[in-house]
Amino acid sequence: MLDPNQTPDANDSWNSPTEWLRGEGEANDVVLSSRARLARNIAGCPFVPRASRVDRVRSLDAARAAIMAGPLAPQMLWLNLHEAKILDRQILVERHLISKQLSKGRAGQGTGATEDPRGVAVSADERLSIMVNEEDHLRIQSIRSGLALAAAYREVDEADDAMERSLRLAFSPRFGYLTACPTNVGTGLRMSVMLHLPGLRLTGDIERVKRAAADMNLAVRGFYGEGSEAVGDLYQISNQTTLGRTEAAIIASLETEILPRVIEYERLSRRELTSRRRLGLEDQVWRAFGVLSSARLLTTEEAMQCLSLLRLGVLTGVIGPELCDVSRVHQMMLLVHPAHLQRALGVSLDQEQRRAARAGLVRGRLASRT
Amino acid sequence: MLDPNQTPDANDSWNSPTEWLRGEGEANDVVLSSRARLARNIAGCPFVPRASRVDRVRSLDAARAAIMAGPLAPQMLWLNLHEAKILDRQILVERHLISKQLSKGRAGQGTGATEDPRGVAVSADERLSIMVNEEDHLRIQSIRSGLALAAAYREVDEADDAMERSLRLAFSPRFGYLTACPTNVGTGLRMSVMLHLPGLRLTGDIERVKRAAADMNLAVRGFYGEGSEAVGDLYQISNQTTLGRTEAAIIASLETEILPRVIEYERLSRRELTSRRRLGLEDQVWRAFGVLSSARLLTTEEAMQCLSLLRLGVLTGVIGPELCDVSRVHQMMLLVHPAHLQRALGVSLDQEQRRAARAGLVRGRLASRT
Numbered sequence: 001m002l003d004p005n006q007t008p009d010a011n012d013s014w015n016s017p018t019e020w021l022r023g024e025g026e027a028n029d030v031v032l033s034s035r036a037r038l039a040r041n042i043a044g045c046p047f048v049p050r051a052s053r054v055d056r057v058r059s060l061d062a063a064r065a066a067i068m069a070g071p072l073a074p075q076m077l078w079l080n081l082h083e084a085k086i087l088d089r090q091i092l093v094e095r096h097l098i099s100k101q102l103s104k105g106r107a108g109q110g111t112g113a114t115e116d117p118r119g120v121a122v123s124a125d126e127r128l129s130i131m132v133n134e135e136d137h138l139r140i141q142s143i144r145s146g147l148a149l150a151a152a153y154r155e156v157d158e159a160d161d162a163m164e165r166s167l168r169l170a171f172s173p174r175f176g177y178l179t180a181c182p183t184n185v186g187t188g189l190r191m192s193v194m195l196h197l198p199g200l201r202l203t204g205d206i207e208r209v210k211r212a213a214a215d216m217n218l219a220v221r222g223f224y225g226e227g228s229e230a231v232g233d234l235y236q237i238s239n240q241t242t243l244g245r246t247e248a249a250i251i252a253s254l255e256t257e258i259l260p261r262v263i264e265y266e267r268l269s270r271r272e273l274t275s276r277r278r279l280g281l282e283d284q285v286w287r288a289f290g291v292l293s294s295a296r297l298l299t300t301e302e303a304m305q306c307l308s309l310l311r312l313g314v315l316t317g318v319i320g321p322e323l324c325d326v327s328r329v330h331q332m333m334l335l336v337h338p339a340h341l342q343r344a345l346g347v348s349l350d351q352e353q354r355r356a357a358r359a360g361l362v363r364g365r366l367a368s369r370t
Numbered sequence: 371m372l373d374p375n376q377t378p379d380a381n382d383s384w385n386s387p388t389e390w391l392r393g394e395g396e397a398n399d400v401v402l403s404s405r406a407r408l409a410r411n412i413a414g415c416p417f418v419p420r421a422s423r424v425d426r427v428r429s430l431d432a433a434r435a436a437i438m439a440g441p442l443a444p445q446m447l448w449l450n451l452h453e454a455k456i457l458d459r460q461i462l463v464e465r466h467l468i469s470k471q472l473s474k475g476r477a478g479q480g481t482g483a484t485e486d487p488r489g490v491a492v493s494a495d496e497r498l499s500i501m502v503n504e505e506d507h508l509r510i511q512s513i514r515s516g517l518a519l520a521a522a523y524r525e526v527d528e529a530d531d532a533m534e535r536s537l538r539l540a541f542s543p544r545f546g547y548l549t550a551c552p553t554n555v556g557t558g559l560r561m562s563v564m565l566h567l568p569g570l571r572l573t574g575d576i577e578r579v580k581r582a583a584a585d586m587n588l589a590v591r592g593f594y595g596e597g598s599e600a601v602g603d604l605y606q607i608s609n610q611t612t613l614g615r616t617e618a619a620i621i622a623s624l625e626t627e628i629l630p631r632v633i634e635y636e637r638l639s640r641r642e643l644t645s646r647r648r649l650g651l652e653d654q655v656w657r658a659f660g661v662l663s664s665a666r667l668l669t670t671e672e673a674m675q676c677l678s679l680l681r682l683g684v685l686t687g688v689i690g691p692e693l694c695d696v697s698r699v700h701q702m703m704l705l706v707h708p709a710h711l712q713r714a715l716g717v718s719l720d721q722e723q724r725r726a727a728r729a730g731l732v733r734g735r736l737a738s739r740t
Contacts, residue, residue, distance in 0.1 A: 279726060283666035294660025296653035356649060 018095040018126050020194055021330035025146015029315055030263045032194040032234070033143050035096075036152035038160055039179045039188035040138040041170040047180040048106075048133050056117045056133050062167060063132040067121045071162040075128070076121040081105070087348070090339030096143060097122050102134040128155055130163075135180050136188075138163070147263070149191050149255045153247060156189075176243070184242050191254055192238030195262065198312040199269035201233050202284065203277075209262060213237055216258060232304030232333065237262070274316045285313030289323075293366045298359040303336040324366065332365055388465040388496050390564055391700040395516015399685055400633045402564040402604070403466075403513050406522035408530055409549045409558040410508040411540040417550040418503050426487045426503050432537060433502040437491045441532040445498070446491040451475070457718070460709030466513060467492050472504040498525055500533075505550050506558075508533070517633075519561050519625045523617060546613070554612050561624055562608030565632065568682040569639035571603050572654065573647075579632060583607055586628060602674030602703065607632070644686045655683030659693075663736045668729040673706040694736065702735055 017023070020033035041047060045059045068078050081089055081102065089103040098120050105116035118133035131139040140163075142155035163169075170178040177188040184190070200206040213220045217240050222230040237259070239250050273281040288309035291302070311329045313319035334340050336358050342349055349357055387393070390403035411417060415429045438448050451459055451472065459473040468490050475486035488503035501509040510533075512525035533539075540548040547558040554560070570576040583590045587610050592600040607629070609620050643651040658679035661672070681699045683689035704710050706728050712719055719727055 279666060283729070286664040286666055287661060290660030290664025291657060294656040294663075296649060296656055359653070 017327070017330050017334065018097070019143045019145055020096050021334055022145040023326050023330055025144060025148050027259075027263050028146040030195055030197070030266045031147040031259070032196055033096075033145055034147055034149045034152045035141055035143045035192045035194070036149065036156045037139060037141040037190045037192075038156045039136040039177065039184040039190075040140065040160065040163075041178060041180070042137045043168040043170045045137060048135060048137060049180055051133075053115075053117065059137045060117045060119055060132055063130070063138055063163075064119060064121075066163045066165075066167040067130055070166050072121070072128075072130075072159060075123045075125075076130075077124065078121050079119060081118045081120060082115055087339050087342060090337075091343060092120065092122075094334065094337040094339050095126065097126060097129045098131055099134060099139075102131050102139075128159060130159065136184070138169075147193065147255065147259060149193070149251050153189070153191065153251055157247075183240070186243035187245070187247050187250070189242055189247050189250060190238055191250055192236050193254070193259060195235045195237060195266070196233055196308065196311065197235055197262075197266050198233040198308050199266050199273055202273055202281070202312075203269040205265070205269060209265060213258075213262075217241060218258065231301050232308040234304075234308070270312070270316055274318075281312075281316065282318050285309050285316075285318045289313065289319065289366075292362050294363075295359045297355040298336070298362060299355060300336055300338065300358070303358055303362060304333065307333050307336070328365065332362055335361060335365075387697070387700050387704065388467070389513045389515055390466050391704055392515035393696050393700055395514060395518050397629075397633050398516040400565055400567070400636045401517040401629070402566055403515055404517055404519045404522050405466075405511060405513045405562045405564070406519065406526045407509060407511040407560045407562075408526045409506040409547065409554040409560075410510065410530065410533075411548060411550070412507045413538040413540045415507060418505060418507060419550055421503075423485075423487065429507045430487045430489055430502055433500070433508055433533075434489060434491075436533045436535075436537040437500055440536050442491070442498075442529060445493045445495075446500075447494065448491050449489060451488045451490060452485050457709050457712060460707075461713060462490065462492075464704065464707040464709050465496065467496060467499045468501055469504060469509075472501050472509075498529060500529065506554070517563065517625065517629060519563070519621050523559070523561065523621055527617075553610070556613035557615070557617050557620070559612055559617055559620060560608055561620055562606050563624070563629060565605045565607060565636070566603055566678065566681065567605055567632075567636050568603040568678050569636050569643055572643055572651070572682075573639040575635070575639060579635060583628075583632075587611060588628065601671050602678040604674075604678070640682070640686055644688075651682075651686065652688050655679050655686075655688045659683065659689065659736075662732050664733075665729045667725040668706070668732065669725060670706055670708065670728070673728055673732060674703065677703050677706070698735065702732055705731060705735075 025031070025034075042059050042062055045051065045062070046055050048056065048059070051059065064078060067073065067076055079088075079092075081098070082105065089098070092098040093100055093103045102118060102120065105118055116133070118131075120132065121130045123129070127144065128140075128142050131141070140156045140159050142152040142159075144152045144155075172178055176186040179185050179188055197206060197209070200209055210220045219236075219238050219240050221236045221238070222234070237254075239254060241250070288306035291298075292306045292310065295302075307329055310319065310324060311326060314321075314324055314326050314329060335344055338354055341354055341358055341361065344361065345357055395401070395404075412429050412432055415421065415432070416425050418426065418429070421429065434448060437443065437446055449458075449462075451468070452475065459468070462468040463470055463473045472488060472490065475488055486503070488501075490502065491500045493499070497514065498510075498512050501511070510526045510529050512522040512529075514522045514525075542548055546556040549555050549558055567576060567579070570579055580590045589606075589608050589610050591606045591608070592604070607624075609624060611620070658676035661668075662676045662680065665672075677699055680689065680694060681696060684691075684694055684696050684699060705714055708724055711724060711728055711731065714731065715727055
């Protein structure tokens with residue numbers, strides 16, 4: 001799966017849905033995926049932002065050894081990102097397996113971004129990934145389709161335990177796990193869900209949800225985390241507090257209190273749209289279908305926006321199963337992204353060429369009714 | 371044709387293309403139609419804007435007699451607009467056979483708009499129409515498909531002669547024909563063409579054409595004359611000067627000097643779009659096709675805008691003949707208008723209902739590939 005020399009073909013695993021687009025699990029009409037992430041650092045190594053190149057090579061080697069020579073090894077694949085091609089790094093970003101920040105690497109301090117020593121270990125099922133030398137030495141994340149925060153937490157917790165057998169982690173009895181940025185100190189845990197909220201956007205209630213989430217000290221962000229726009233009506237909701245609360249308390253408040261309410265609110269708005277505002281909904285959904293099956297040039301953003309409406313259309317029955325289903329929408333949601341698009345077509349394309357290729361690919365996928 | 375009690379059916383002549391959408395004649399890729407219009411007034415009757423109701427009844431009776439009891443009678447149908455239903459008046463406006471102003475009538479002076487005595491005579495082929503009690507007692511117009519100003523002028527000139535056999539017209543040896551508004555004094559002639567200029571809009575050169583036309587003392591207006599927007603990339607270009615130039619000079623300057631240049635400019639822009647900017651053109655045209663075949667709610671303006679791009683697509687070969695042709699585009703350009711839409715469906719609809727019905731009608735027309 002992580003072989004960059006793999007020839008692209010119909011069975012290319014890059015084309016298959018990754019965890020956040022598998023469309024399984026609880027409340028998957030609204031919750032695309034749940035994610036748990038632990039921030040950890042290796043004791044005795046300077047934090048990444050202050051580390052020299054030599055320090056980073058050291059932390060990279062130590063982390064890789066702990067992963068690839070430890071109990072996790074059988075399921076994990078390792079990739080040195082400083083040696084990986086840009087396209088492969090982008091693929092990992094688009095699959096949510098590494099952050100944009102890790103993909104780019106750090107410039108400055110005499111090290112070019114390409115040479116910045118850093119890597120990632122990914123499990124074959126793409127649920128578990130461990131980023132090395134991102135903001136912290138270790139960022140252990142697990143993604144699960146649907147609403148499954150407890151399961152995601154269990155996986156990162158076990159991976160953390162597995163690594164601690166061979167690595168000594170920076171820990172303070174008073175503060176808990178120490179991290180490069182103080183906002184992560186303590187549990188080092190961030191739980192988040194990726195929600196699809198087209199109903200709340202169409203009814204105009206999305207701003208109210210955002211304000212309510214902010215009041216509860218939750219961060220609401222767009223598709224690719226901090227600072228990114230909510231492309232395709234996809235929102236990330238995550239906890240902001242890592243200090244002074246147990247992991248169980250963080251998960252319980254999200255999974256049993258807050259998220260059920262947001263999910264219900266989105267479902268209510270969809271019911272409102274399918275009953276009293278049906279014609280307006282149908283118009284929006286069919287126009288999106290029209291753009292996707294007609295346009296000759298498509299940006300990623302417009303494609304995602306139309307696919308969002310198409311997903312809503314499929315889930316509300318506006319678009320019948322003979323025209324499209326959720327799994328096909330999810331597949332397109334991945335393939336319209338630049339790296340996946342180029343990978344699927346097996347060619348390198350500039351921005352203008354990508355727009356044409358993206359439109360062609362989407363038209364083809366919508367036209368083939370199989 | 372003018373029978374308001376006619377039952378709507380597939381053979382309803384209201385559904386058939388009227389002259390400005392017949393798609394025939396010279397340069398019909400760019401010029402939809404040519405129009406000649408004479409403003410005339412009956413001597414001894416006060417001008418319409420200053421006439422009492424009694425005066426208007428008098429001028430109406432005199433005009434109707436001159437038309438319907440004179441040499442024009444065999445080809446003309448008469449309609450008292452103060453007795454006509456709103457929908458029928460709107461139909462005539464949409465077919466460009468009467469002006470909006472005549473359709474509305476004048477309020478004030480103790481006469482409601484409905485009772486304001488006014489009428490129109492229309493020839494069976496819908497080329498010639500004579501409005502009575504618009505701004506002038508008589509507005510004689512002829513519309514011809516394509517570039518055919520001389521033929522249009524010939525028809526109004528002959529109609530003018532025919533009426534003068536029984537009517538004495540207000541004429542001054544010094545100024546020529548006298549009219550209610552001084553801008554029409556002299557020949558009383560206004561020549562205009564309806565141009566379809568999507569190419570110039572897409573290349574951004576339309577503003578330059580407008581400025582050049584203004585410099586030549588030509589008026590450039592939108593779809594429904596003065597003050598209206600250029601819906602569907604349709605522009606009217608007309609002469610502004612009626613005094614001090616002969617009819618022949620007015621026609622010659624338009625038909626042999628100015629219009630050939632505008633037509634060539636539009637054709638050049640279409641060639642530019644189909645060669646160096648082909649992909650952008652295809653994207654625009656196909657998106658319009660996508661909206662027309664997918665949307666569930668359409669305003670007249672959006673429908674006309676999309677139909678404009680569809681017409682361009684058909685003429686440039688982007689849309690193949692198996693999907694659509696010009697005559698079908700023209701038919702839709704007429705049917706998307708409110709009165710034609712309601713007439714075609716045989717029901718009275720409010721604005722929201724019309725949007726849904728319009729979208730349905732257009733989808734149906736595009737889907738039936740016959």
